[in-house]
Amino acid sequence: MTDDTPPGGTTARDRLEMHLAQALTRAESTTVRRHIEAALQECRALPPTPLVECPLCRRVGLLERIRNHDCTHQYDG
Numbered sequence: 001m002t003d004d005t006p007p008g009g010t011t012a013r014d015r016l017e018m019h020l021a022q023a024l025t026r027a028e029s030t031t032v033r034r035h036i037e038a039a040l041q042e043c044r045a046l047p048p049t050p051l052v053e054c055p056l057c058r059r060v061g062l063l064e065r066i067r068n069h070d071c072t073h074q075y076d077g
Contacts, residue, residue, distance in 0.1 A: 011062060017043050 010018075020040040027033045052063045056073040059066065 011049065012064060013043065013046065013049065 017040065020036055020043060024033060024036045024040060027036055049062055051060050052066050053060050054066050054069065054071055057071050059069060059071070061069070
């Protein structure tokens with residue numbers, strides 16, 4: 001994976017790769033295995049997720065983490 005794992009959790013990309021890898025181990029059909037292998041390769045080839053900055057506290061992280069973090073600053077504008 002190219003994304004850094006945030007403290008205390010995994011990224012959406014990490015979870016996607018995990019689910020695809022698990023599906024690959026359970027697939028019985030050769031055709032299904034080929035499709036899952038292709039999806040896993042595409043997942044691993046995705047560009048890194050850009051980091052964003054909280055406009056209030058300037059904390060930097062993945063969008064999904066910044067969107068849900070406990071910001072201790074209040075918006076003054």
